[in-house]
Amino acid sequence: MADEEGNARRLHTLVVRxxxxxxxxxxxxxxxxxxxxxxxSLAVAPIADDxxxxxxxxxxxxxxxxxxxxxxxxxxxxxxxxxxxxxDELVERELMIITVAAGADAAALAAEHGAVVLAESGHxxxxxxxxxxxxxxxxxxxxxxxxxxxxxxxxxxxxxRLDLA
Amino acid sequence: xxxxxxxxxMRALEMEGVEVMFGLPGGAILPxxxxxxxxxxxxxLVRHEQxxxxxxxxxxxxxxxxxVCMVTSGPAATNIVTPLCDAYMDSIPMVAITGxxxxxxxGTDAFQECDTTGITMAVTKHNFLVTKASDIxxxxxxxxxxxTTGRPGPVLVDIPKDIVDPNNPNSALEWYEPTGHDLPxxxxxxxxxxxxVGRAAxxxxxxxxxxxxxxxxxxxxxxxDALRALAELTDIHVVTTxxxxxxxxxxxxxALGMPGMHGTYTAVTAMQESDLLIALGARFDDRVTGxxxxxxxxxxxxxxxxxxxxxxxxxxxxxxxxxxARLAIEAIIESLKxxxxxxxxxxxxxxxxxxxxxxxxxxxxYDDHRPGDPLKPQHVLETIRDHSxxxxxxxxxxxxxxxxxxxxxxxxxxxxxxxxxxxxTMGFSVPAAIGAKVGKPDRTVWSIDGDGCFQMTxxxxxxxxxxKIPVKVAILNxxxxxxxxxxxxxxxxxxxxEVHLSKNLPDYKGWAEAMGCVGIRVxxxxxxxxxxxxxxxxxxxxxxxxxxxxxxxxxxxxxPSGATNSDLMxxxxxxxxxx
Ligand SMILES: Cc1ncc(C[n+]2csc(CCOP(=O)(O)OP(=O)(O)O)c2C)c(N)n1
Ligand SMILES: [Mg+2]
Numbered sequence: 001m002a003d004e005e006g007n008a009r010r011l012h013t014l015v016v017r018x019x020x021x022x023x024x025x026x027x028x029x030x031x032x033x034x035x036x037x038x039x040x041s042l043a044v045a046p047i048a049d050d051x052x053x054x055x056x057x058x059x060x061x062x063x064x065x066x067x068x069x070x071x072x073x074x075x076x077x078x079x080x081x082x083x084x085x086x087x088d089e090l091v092e093r094e095l096m097i098i099t100v101a102a103g104a105d106a107a108a109l110a111a112e113h114g115a116v117v118l119a120e121s122g123h124x125x126x127x128x129x130x131x132x133x134x135x136x137x138x139x140x141x142x143x144x145x146x147x148x149x150x151x152x153x154x155x156x157x158x159x160x161r162l163d164l165a
Numbered sequence: 166x167x168x169x170x171x172x173x174x175m176r177a178l179e180m181e182g183v184e185v186m187f188g189l190p191g192g193a194i195l196p197x198x199x200x201x202x203x204x205x206x207x208x209x210l211v212r213h214e215q216x217x218x219x220x221x222x223x224x225x226x227x228x229x230x231x232x233v234c235m236v237t238s239g240p241a242a243t244n245i246v247t248p249l250c251d252a253y254m255d256s257i258p259m260v261a262i263t264g265x266x267x268x269x270x271x272g273t274d275a276f277q278e279c280d281t282t283g284i285t286m287a288v289t290k291h292n293f294l295v296t297k298a299s300d301i302x303x304x305x306x307x308x309x310x311x312x313t314t315g316r317p318g319p320v321l322v323d324i325p326k327d328i329v330d331p332n333n334p335n336s337a338l339e340w341y342e343p344t345g346h347d348l349p350x351x352x353x354x355x356x357x358x359x360x361x362v363g364r365a366a367x368x369x370x371x372x373x374x375x376x377x378x379x380x381x382x383x384x385x386x387x388x389x390d391a392l393r394a395l396a397e398l399t400d401i402h403v404v405t406t407x408x409x410x411x412x413x414x415x416x417x418x419x420a421l422g423m424p425g426m427h428g429t430y431t432a433v434t435a436m437q438e439s440d441l442l443i444a445l446g447a448r449f450d451d452r453v454t455g456x457x458x459x460x461x462x463x464x465x466x467x468x469x470x471x472x473x474x475x476x477x478x479x480x481x482x483x484x485x486x487x488x489x490a491r492l493a494i495e496a497i498i499e500s501l502k503x504x505x506x507x508x509x510x511x512x513x514x515x516x517x518x519x520x521x522x523x524x525x526x527x528x529x530x531y532d533d534h535r536p537g538d539p540l541k542p543q544h545v546l547e548t549i550r551d552h553s554x555x556x557x558x559x560x561x562x563x564x565x566x567x568x569x570x571x572x573x574x575x576x577x578x579x580x581x582x583x584x585x586x587x588x589x590t591m592g593f594s595v596p597a598a599i600g601a602k603v604g605k606p607d608r609t610v611w612s613i614d615g616d617g618c619f620q621m622t623x624x625x626x627x628x629x630x631x632x633k634i635p636v637k638v639a640i641l642n643x644x645x646x647x648x649x650x651x652x653x654x655x656x657x658x659x660x661x662x663e664v665h666l667s668k669n670l671p672d673y674k675g676w677a678e679a680m681g682c683v684g685i686r687v688x689x690x691x692x693x694x695x696x697x698x699x700x701x702x703x704x705x706x707x708x709x710x711x712x713x714x715x716x717x718x719x720x721x722x723x724x725p726s727g728a729t730n731s732d733l734m735x736x737x738x739x740x741x742x743x744x
Contacts, residue, residue, distance in 0.1 A: 068474065071474035079350045
């Protein structure tokens, strides 16, 4: 649980498979609230077998031991399985769409960060970017001087890296 | 066979073996009360839904079978939130059926609509909102399965009116008998890991100062016999928590009584000085541990629990075993025998004589009664104990009287002590006693209640009178919210704030009689025993005795909140001896 500098890693990625039933997300969210666990981000959607959904939860583990979070989640009747994916085990992506005041050379900026210009007007530029959290945050930093009008991030989704390089 | 949701519900409950339900009808659940008339299930009509919930709990405590209550939507559903939370905290198997507005009306703020599953999510093991009549048989089957297996707990089933109303086409279904459960996220782990069992046995053999810390899980797992076998094989002392009183006989030479904030000196101190705590179905509750960083500082810990989330939650265990308490204890016994127990055990002579010394020096005690004073509550309890059958079921409220009951009663049989441990619900006693008596009609059932608690749910004695459920209630009437008063006396410089009730209001005897009970008032110590004898002879209606007790009596020993268990305060008469 420690990085190269020996600091305890605070954010952990949990992949939680749940039954795709009404109210399940509320149960998960309520459990975090009432046990004093913090959610950093959460993304949920049905999987190929639509009886089930997959939730990627990034938890902030300063508030409680990860072990306790996992065990309490596991007690929810609708939670089928839980896995923690360590950083080297996972491939993660996040999507951000962001609108800034027009001004910079939008196409060049987008190309530099691997982003896409979704729409432009005399006043505004809207970009989208998909990537690991770090890439998204660095793009956001680059846009900061232009004046951010609005942005939305999806929160992280993650898959097991398996044997993929 | 084509049927409707209401009839299917009754039939499903009958198939789960339900013999009795506690409840009160209303609009949304009305269609279910009609097929109830043709059902074999006995229904007990309560005066307040909270009563139905606690009766279901009392029934479950006494019998081990799930307690069932059924109420309507909205205010009735919110009235059972307290019992649900109580059952959740104390792991009581219970199924609550609530009516709900018709499915199409959900979310419209319809009359008596409330988000019952939303409200009760945090206080149930699981809950269901049934959306189709055809789901009813399966959901009821699942609800009982979840309530009674693993770590037991309350399960709520919320049922919209349209799917049980025979006049509504939504209620039609083809009857079926559910086979099995489709609950992919609900897995049970009753079997202990043999390797961990072996390591537990090693720790036990090597320990010089072991203590068995037995919790409510012993009773849930029906493991009292196994516990006794383990204690006797290893000759290890046993403390029984508030939720495990009766799980190990108090008259056994290895019994040390209750640990914790108001535990016996020996139970608290033995744990504190121990080098090995063998925690069986216990959860290191703050009322047991006192200040955590000073709790049993030298002890290694073996922790057995069916709920993995309890392991390492509060105190890190050296050996943490997930499993059913009975199976785990039996496995540990086997492993100990293989390893040569009891001969191969460490020498514990010194420890045993230390413990005997504590037992001798610090028994539970209280001041003698002085002429003219009100009754001593501890004396009342001892007198009830000594004049009631050995297997009497005792149900308490919450407060001083609860602690005295737990301390001074001798619990020699499992399932004879029923109380609200985790939630500490005032008002629990009377309805829980009624539920227990319904489940065990041949046993004497005494409710030991406080005057404050009694006033919260006493109306259920009307239920008891009408339904001929002859419970006995001893009110230890100190005219105070005594436990709070004790804290104000000891920790707030005797600044008494909003704790005085009244000795004469209500007139408990008159109130009891108005509710169809025999009412007795006792002021004089000489009347205590005759009143109890009389109560024990009455078997056709409830009895209420108003014992007028001494408001200045305090519960000792006591670990002040925030202190470690080493700072236990003993009874003042023993304090000097200790210094
Ligand atoms: C529903 C509820 N409200 C408040 C409390 C806090 N409380 C704990 S013990 C107690 C006093 C109980 O008084 P009584 O029933 O007379 O018992 P006594 O302590 O006098 O024996 C109170 C108010 C509680 N446990 N439950
Ligand atoms: Mg009182």
